[in-house]
Amino acid sequence: MFAATQPRRRRKEARPSELTAAALALFVEKGFAATRLEEIAIRAGVSKGTLYLYFDSKDALFKAVIQEGIVPVVAEGEAIAARHDGSAVELLERLLENWWSRIGETEYAGIPKLMIAEARNFPDVARFYYENVIRRGRALIGAALERGMASGEFRRLEVETTIEVVIAPILMLLIWRFSMAPCLGREIEPRQYLAIHMELLRQGLERSRV
Amino acid sequence: MFAATQPRRRRKEARPSELTAAALALFVEKGFAATRLEEIAIRAGVSKGTLYLYFDSKDALFKAVIQEGIVPVVAEGEAIAARHDGSAVELLERLLENWWSRIGETEYAGIPKLMIAEARNFPDVARFYYENVIRRGRALIGAALERGMASGEFRRLEVETTIEVVIAPILMLLIWRFSMAPCLGREIEPRQYLAIHMELLRQGLERSRV
Amino acid sequence: MFAATQPRRRRKEARPSELTAAALALFVEKGFAATRLEEIAIRAGVSKGTLYLYFDSKDALFKAVIQEGIVPVVAEGEAIAARHDGSAVELLERLLENWWSRIGETEYAGIPKLMIAEARNFPDVARFYYENVIRRGRALIGAALERGMASGEFRRLEVETTIEVVIAPILMLLIWRFSMAPCLGREIEPRQYLAIHMELLRQGLERSRV
Amino acid sequence: MFAATQPRRRRKEARPSELTAAALALFVEKGFAATRLEEIAIRAGVSKGTLYLYFDSKDALFKAVIQEGIVPVVAEGEAIAARHDGSAVELLERLLENWWSRIGETEYAGIPKLMIAEARNFPDVARFYYENVIRRGRALIGAALERGMASGEFRRLEVETTIEVVIAPILMLLIWRFSMAPCLGREIEPRQYLAIHMELLRQGLERSRV
DNA sequence: AATGAATGAGGCTTCATTCAT
DNA sequence: AATGAATGAAGCCTCATTCAT
Numbered sequence: 001m002f003a004a005t006q007p008r009r010r011r012k013e014a015r016p017s018e019l020t021a022a023a024l025a026l027f028v029e030k031g032f033a034a035t036r037l038e039e040i041a042i043r044a045g046v047s048k049g050t051l052y053l054y055f056d057s058k059d060a061l062f063k064a065v066i067q068e069g070i071v072p073v074v075a076e077g078e079a080i081a082a083r084h085d086g087s088a089v090e091l092l093e094r095l096l097e098n099w100w101s102r103i104g105e106t107e108y109a110g111i112p113k114l115m116i117a118e119a120r121n122f123p124d125v126a127r128f129y130y131e132n133v134i135r136r137g138r139a140l141i142g143a144a145l146e147r148g149m150a151s152g153e154f155r156r157l158e159v160e161t162t163i164e165v166v167i168a169p170i171l172m173l174l175i176w177r178f179s180m181a182p183c184l185g186r187e188i189e190p191r192q193y194l195a196i197h198m199e200l201l202r203q204g205l206e207r208s209r210v
Numbered sequence: 211m212f213a214a215t216q217p218r219r220r221r222k223e224a225r226p227s228e229l230t231a232a233a234l235a236l237f238v239e240k241g242f243a244a245t246r247l248e249e250i251a252i253r254a255g256v257s258k259g260t261l262y263l264y265f266d267s268k269d270a271l272f273k274a275v276i277q278e279g280i281v282p283v284v285a286e287g288e289a290i291a292a293r294h295d296g297s298a299v300e301l302l303e304r305l306l307e308n309w310w311s312r313i314g315e316t317e318y319a320g321i322p323k324l325m326i327a328e329a330r331n332f333p334d335v336a337r338f339y340y341e342n343v344i345r346r347g348r349a350l351i352g353a354a355l356e357r358g359m360a361s362g363e364f365r366r367l368e369v370e371t372t373i374e375v376v377i378a379p380i381l382m383l384l385i386w387r388f389s390m391a392p393c394l395g396r397e398i399e400p401r402q403y404l405a406i407h408m409e410l411l412r413q414g415l416e417r418s419r420v
Numbered sequence: 421m422f423a424a425t426q427p428r429r430r431r432k433e434a435r436p437s438e439l440t441a442a443a444l445a446l447f448v449e450k451g452f453a454a455t456r457l458e459e460i461a462i463r464a465g466v467s468k469g470t471l472y473l474y475f476d477s478k479d480a481l482f483k484a485v486i487q488e489g490i491v492p493v494v495a496e497g498e499a500i501a502a503r504h505d506g507s508a509v510e511l512l513e514r515l516l517e518n519w520w521s522r523i524g525e526t527e528y529a530g531i532p533k534l535m536i537a538e539a540r541n542f543p544d545v546a547r548f549y550y551e552n553v554i555r556r557g558r559a560l561i562g563a564a565l566e567r568g569m570a571s572g573e574f575r576r577l578e579v580e581t582t583i584e585v586v587i588a589p590i591l592m593l594l595i596w597r598f599s600m601a602p603c604l605g606r607e608i609e610p611r612q613y614l615a616i617h618m619e620l621l622r623q624g625l626e627r628s629r630v
Numbered sequence: 631m632f633a634a635t636q637p638r639r640r641r642k643e644a645r646p647s648e649l650t651a652a653a654l655a656l657f658v659e660k661g662f663a664a665t666r667l668e669e670i671a672i673r674a675g676v677s678k679g680t681l682y683l684y685f686d687s688k689d690a691l692f693k694a695v696i697q698e699g700i701v702p703v704v705a706e707g708e709a710i711a712a713r714h715d716g717s718a719v720e721l722l723e724r725l726l727e728n729w730w731s732r733i734g735e736t737e738y739a740g741i742p743k744l745m746i747a748e749a750r751n752f753p754d755v756a757r758f759y760y761e762n763v764i765r766r767g768r769a770l771i772g773a774a775l776e777r778g779m780a781s782g783e784f785r786r787l788e789v790e791t792t793i794e795v796v797i798a799p800i801l802m803l804l805i806w807r808f809s810m811a812p813c814l815g816r817e818i819e820p821r822q823y824l825a826i827h828m829e830l831l832r833q834g835l836e837r838s839r840v
Numbered sequence: 841a842a843t844g845a846a847t848g849a850g851g852c853t854t855c856a857t858t859c860a861t
Numbered sequence: 862a863a864t865g866a867a868t869g870a871a872g873c874c875t876c877a878t879t880c881a882t
Contacts, residue, residue: 033243116389117327126393165407172378179326183336197375204414453663536809537747546813585827592798599746603756617795624834677843
C-alpha cells in the first residue's frame with residue numbers, strides 16, 4: 001500500500017515534467033509544427049486530454065519545454081567562475097566541461113537545436129531564452145576572455161565576437177547530434193571534439209610569444 | 211501606381227526557380243510544416259494550383275529547394291584547392307572566403323539552417339545533402355589541413371575531428387542569422403566574425419614554436 | 421419541435437453502422453465520387469472529423485459499406501435450400517421470396533446498384549463481393565436448377581448461363597429502383613414483377629410435355 | 631498533299647464524336663465524377679482546352695454522350711416490327727437480334743450501365759433517355775407481346791410488367807460486361823446467354839398446351 | 841482551331857482543442 | 862484527475878474551367 005502510494009504521488013507531482021520531457025524529445029526530432037499532441041501524450045503514457053490539464057495549449061507547452069530546460073546550468077557556471085582562481089584558459093576549460101556534463105549529456109541537450117529551429121515562430125520565447133541563457137552564457141565566456149587578456153595570458157581580440165567563435169563549435173556539436181547525425185549514423189565523438197576545440201583555443205588565444 | 215508589374219508576363223518565366231526561391235525563404239523562416247503552400251504561392255506571385263504544375267507535392271518542393279541550392283559551390287572550392295600553391299593557411303582562408311561569398315551572401319544562405327531543422331523529417335534528403343555538399347566540403351578542409359601538417363606548417367591533430375571544429379563556426383554564423391538574430395535584432399557582423407575565426411585558427415593550428 | 425432529438429446521446433451509439441448506413445444511401449444515390457464526406461456526416465448527425473474515428477479514408481468507408489451489407493442473406497438462402505424437400509420450382513420460389521424480403525425490402529437493397537456502378541473503381545472490393553455474395557447466390561440457384569433437371573421436373577439447359585438469366589430480372593428490379601425510377605416517378609411494382617418472372621420461369625423451365 | 635488533306639478534314643468533322651467516344655469509354659469505366667477531362671482529352675488525342683471548343687462543360691459533354699448513343703437503334707427496331715409478318719416469337723427474336731447487333735456489339739454498349747449509374751445525378755438526361763429510348767423500346771416489346779396474345783400464340787399476362795421481365799436479362803448482360811466482368815475476368819458468353827433467354831421466353835410465354 | 845499554363849473553388853484529411861463522463 | 866469521443870478550422874491537393882498565345 002505504502003509502496004504503491006509513493007510512486008503514484010511522485011508520478012503526479014512529476015507529471016508536468018514527464019510531459020515536457022516527452023514534448024522536448026519529439027519537438028527536437030520533428031519540429032514543433034510536425035509534432036502531434038497525441039504523439040506526446042502517448043510517449044508520456046497519458047491521454048491527449050490530460051495534456052490540457054497541465055498546459056493551456058500547444059504553444060504553452062512549447063514555452064514550458066524551453067523554460068524547464070533552462071533552470072540551473074548557467075547559475076552553476078557563474079558559481080564556478082566566481083570561485084575560480086586559476087588561469088583563464090583553465091576557467092574556459094572548466095566552464096566548457098561543466099556545460100558539457102550539465103547539458104550535453106542530459107536530456108536538455110536537444111534544446112539548442114529546437115530553439116534554433118523554432119526561434120522565428122516564437123520570437124518572445126527566443127528573447128526569453130536569449131536573456132536567460134545565451135546572454136548569461138556569453139557573459140561567462142566574455143569574463144573569462146577579458147580576465148585572460150587583462151592578465152596577459154590571452155592576446156587582445158575583439159571580445160564580443162570572439163565569444164561567438166568560442167561558443168559556436170560547442171553548439172554545433174549538439175545541433176549535429178540532433179539533426180544530421182541520426183540520418184547518417186555518423187556521430188561526432190564529443191570528448192575528442194571538445195578536446196580539439198579546447199586545444200585550438202588554448203594556442204589560438206595565447207599571447208604571441210616573440 | 212507607377213511600377214504596376216506587367217499583368218501577364220509570366221508563363222515561361224514563372225520558372226520553378228522562382229517557386230523554390232519563395233519556398234526556401236519561407237521554409238527557412240517558419241520551418242517546413244509551418245509554411246503553407248499558399249504563402250509560397252503568394253510570395254512567388256502565382257496561385258496555389260500553379261505550384262502543382264511544377265512540383266508533385268510539398269515534399270517534392272522541399273527536395274527541389276535543397277537540390278537547387280547545392281549546385282556549384284563545392285565545385286568552385288575544389289577548383290580553388292586544385293589551383294592553389296600557397297601556404298595551407300592561405301588555402302583555408304581562400305576556401306572560407308569563397309564559401310562566404312558564394313553561400314553566405316546569397317539567397318542560399320538559409321539552406322544549412324533549413325537542412326538542420328528538417329533533416330530528421332527528410333532523412334533521404336539529409337543523406338543526399340551530406341553526400342553532395344557536406345562530405346565534399348569536409349574533404350576540402352581535410353585536404354588543406356593535411357597539406358599543412360605534411361609541410362610542417364600545422365601541428366598534428368586528428369584530422370577528421372579538426373575538420374568539424376573548423377567548419378562549425380562558419381555554419382553557426384548562418385544558423386544564427388536565420389534563427390535567433392531576427393528575433394533579437396542582434397546580427398553578428400560576418401567579416402569580423404570570420405576574421406577572428408581565421409585568426410584563432412591561424413595561430414591555433416600553427417606548429418608549436420619553441 | 422416536439423421530437424427534438426436528444427442533444428448528446430451518442431458516443432457509443434454513434435456506431436459505425438450509422439455511418440455506413442448514411443454512406444450507403446448517399447453512395448447509391450450519387451455514386452462514390454460525387455458523394456461528399458460532409459454530406460454523409462450530416463446525414464449521420466455527426467461532424468466530418470468523426471468519420472475518421474471509425475474509417476481511415478473514404479475508400480475504407482466504401483469497403484465497410486459493402487462488407488456490412490453482405491452478412492447473413494446468402495447464409496439464409498443456403499439454409500432454406502438445405503431444408504427444402506418440395507419441388508425444384510418451389511425451391512426457386514422460396515429462394516426468390518427470401519431474397520426479396522431480406523434484401524429487396526431492406527436498407528441493403530441499394531448495394532447491387534452501387535456495386536455495379538463502382539466495381540471498376542474498386543476491383544478488389546468487387547472480387548470480394550463476388551466471392552462472398554454472387555458466387556454463393558449463383559450456387560444456390562444452380563443447385564435448384566440441377567435438382568429440377570435431375571428429377572425430370574426441368575428440361576435440360578446449360579446451367580451456368582441459365583443461372584444468369586434467372587437472376588438478371590431480380591437484379592434489374594433493384595437497379596431500376598435506385599437509378600431510373602427516382603427520376604421518372606415510375607416505380608416497378610415488385611410483387612407483380614416477381615410473380616411474372618416466376619411464372620415465366622415455371623413454364624419456361626418445365627420439361628416439354630409432348 | 632491531297633491524301634494528307636483528306637484525313638485531316640475528316641478528322642475535323644469527326645472531332646466531336648471522337649471526343650464523345652473517348653468520354654463514353656471513360657464514363658462507363660470510372661463513372662462521370664471520377665473521370666477527369668484530361669483523361670478524355672488524352673484518350674481522344676487532343677488537349678484539355680480543345681474539349682471546350684466543342685462542349686460547354688463536363689455536364690454538356692455527358693449529355694452529348696448520351697444523345698449521340700441513341701440515334702438510330704430504336705428506329706430500326708420500329709422498322710423491323712412494321713415489316714414483320716411472321717409469328718410474335720419470331721418478332722421478339724428479331725428485335726432482340728437487331729438490338730444486340732446494333733448496341734451490344736458496338737461502342738454504345740456501355741450506355742445502359744452509364745445511364746444507370748448516373749441517372750440520379752442527371753435526372754433530366756435520364757428522362758430524355760427514357761423518352762427517346764426506353765419508352766420506345768418497351769413499346770416495341772409490348773406490341774410484340776400483345777400481338778402474340780391477340781393471336782393466341784402467347785398466354786395472357788399483364789403486359790407492362792412482362793415487358794420489364796423480358797428486357798431485364800438483356801440489360802443485365804451489358805451491365806455485367808461493363809461492371810463486374812472486367813474485375814473478375816469472367817465474361818458471359820452473349821450468344822449462349824441470349825439463346826437461353828429466348829428459349830425460356832419462347833416456352834414461358836407459350837399458350838398453355840393442354 | 842488548338843494549346844497548355846494558370847486559376848481557385850472545393851474536397852479529403854489532419855489535428856488542436858473541447859467536454860461529457 | 863483522467864479519458865477519449867467529438868468537433869471544426871485549416872491545410873494539402875485535385876481538377877473543371879479560363880485565356881493568352
